[in-house]
Amino acid sequence: MIDKEIRKLFPTLNQEINGHPLVYLDSAATSQKPIQVIEAIDNYYRKINSNVHRGVHTLGTWATDAYEGAREKVKNFINAKYVEEIIFTRGTTSAINLVASSYGRSYLKEGDEIVITYMEHHSNLIPWQQVAKVTGATLKYIPLQPDGTMKIEDIKATITDKTKFVAMTQVSNVLGTVNPIKEVVKIAHSYGAKVLVDGAQSVPHMKVDVQELDCDFLAFSGHKMSGPTGIGVLYGKKGILEQMEPVEFGGEMIDFVDLYDSTWKELPWKFEGGTPIIAGAVGLGAAIDFLQSIGMDEIEKHEHELIKYAMEKVDSIDGITIYGPKKNHSSLITFNMDGIHPHDVATVLDTEGIAVRAGHHCAQPLMKWLKVSATARASFYLYNTKEDVDAWINGLIKTKEYFGYVFS
Template identity: 70%
Template sequence: MDARALRSEFPILDQEINGHPLVYLDNAATSQKPRSVIDAVKRYYELDNANVHRGVHTLGSRATDAYEGAREKVARFLNAASAREIIFNRGTTTGLNTVAGGYARQQLREGDEIVVTQSEHHSNLIPWQQAAKATGATLKFIPLQEDGSLKLSDVEETITERTRIVSIAYVSNVMGTVHPVKEIAAIAHKNGAIMVVDGAQSSPHMKVDVRDLDVDFYAFSGHKMCGPTGIGALYGKTALLEKMEPIEFGGEMIDFVELYDSSWKELPWKFEGGTPIIAGAVGLGAAIDFLESIGLDEIDRHGRELSRYAYGRLSEIEGIAIYGPSGNRSGLVTFNLGDVHPHDVATVLDTEGIAIRAGHHCCQPLMRWLKVSATARASFYLYNTEEDVDRLVDALVKTKEFFQL
């Protein structure tokens, strides 16, 4: 994979910020979009724009074919057993809320357990907090190791025969930790629990096979993997989706409507009330085509190599604290520079044309576990290079000088 050549596919990268060529290192928040995705969305609006499923005219048929074709691509991308197991939505947050609202609140009883970790994004914590409050279930946390990783022996001790749901991010958006989801799923199933996975940070970087992992639900967002904002998908095993109630009601998700009762369409449409995100699905399908043309294994290798290189280069800076494992890390590095607030670090880096993320990254419990209020995060993707990391390091050295550290 030639990251330098790939940069030319992303128009936004061909610009200067504050007089410097842009180095975009905020990919864990959102990735940039290649021309093929931008063109696919543009082409849909110019040629095929119509509502789906309802019309018999040509534009409606073409829009429906494009929308359902994108669903087929997502199913192949995840190796789902059927496209009926793919629910289009706004993204990971909506997917996780759908499981918490449509499955957990129906199935949980007082005394049941939901197991997560302290490193979860708020989107994979708050829905379970609310489900526990509504049902009387107990929320439990698998302890973290010093580097933010998990020990399977701790997983086995935390998950019990009372556990009904285990929900974990495949990749931490702060630590970069890649959790052993397949092994955790096996432990969950052995105890009669289902396995839910937050795939926001894994789907952009690695090949995900939901059947090999044997997960029950898997949620991800398109905008972190070269797709448009506002589109994502929830995978669920057919048997579980069929017994779930929808959490959003209205047009298109219904079968028959009477004055006092209604019935729902079959999968997957019973979960897609209202006009769906058609252009977003078209763009997501184009993003999947783009990523698969490069190869997810190559993207994963490149991200891990860049994170190792960045970990080593950042470690050369005196007074820097780096969080997360030194190995088995996905494409990001989170750090603090002395006692300088991460927002100040990010502001100085922006003057050098370098975009990073600063804050609590929607992981406030993890920040408290790390004993910090916030961190700075540089996250890499397929168009980033070692030269980008070198510019980050040089700019951090200037930041140290600016703050007289």
């Protein structure tokens, strides 16, 4: 397990909520930030604060070096082949929308099929619904097994010669399912289809190597991996990105502008119009440094041990339904308590200083598939401990006792 001293590096965690030490179990929504990231952003605004790629003065050079240095860190973190393959965006949502609006609307047509899953976050569903409406392409869903996993046989049956694009999460934000992305990519590529991977819930928690996966696109967010909000990444294979047109136009993404026509800069800047998210990129670079100082293998190991411990504990409580697979499960547990609305569960837990998520988790089609309107979710990260799990379990027992008393 990761040293408990790690927790002290996260200022938000060192406080009390409603008279109790904070137990933060909502990292799948957003992670807490270590002091190293906070200081990196503070240092940028205090000492550098200048625009990039423009001024020749010293501050401008420092800012550009910091911004492009962060891009190099991202490239190495996911093992991209070229730094030009790293596009900074506002987050996973804007990265997926960029691909849908640029590649999807230009290269998909009537009769083509876009393959997705029932477990997709709305950010990786709605953009493809819109592409289908505009182009005449058809959405096609890979069936799920009762435990929320997919069989390779069903994947092979769903992806056909009509499939031109596959958009799939690597890790479900509800079920905790870890999908067989490498196999999916091989199957899709055998038909000439492109694959986008939603890495919002995977990149922060495990080593992701885009060259090993051979995916065509990968989207993820900084704020779920101890970085700041408002910064994300789109990785795309260089040859594909070079064929794609920008979707935002303005300053800094242009090469030459005439009265009636313009040309674009080379990668990656043709997709980064306007003043970019400089401080966000600096903070993301610091977050990557922080995660690598611990080691992604160590983080994954820590979370696996924590989830195993938490699963054993929560299984011992009667009247709780857990969604998703019991094995090969990521660092979250989604559940419901018999007869108690998940919002009420989350409210009672909050009185104990325990923060969990309740609702449909931006996955309404999946909620329909599960035959529920909402669920509660406890999600863990590198700073969580077995003591956090114990506090959550005690909170669930108190919740059950409270509602049993109220309605008895």
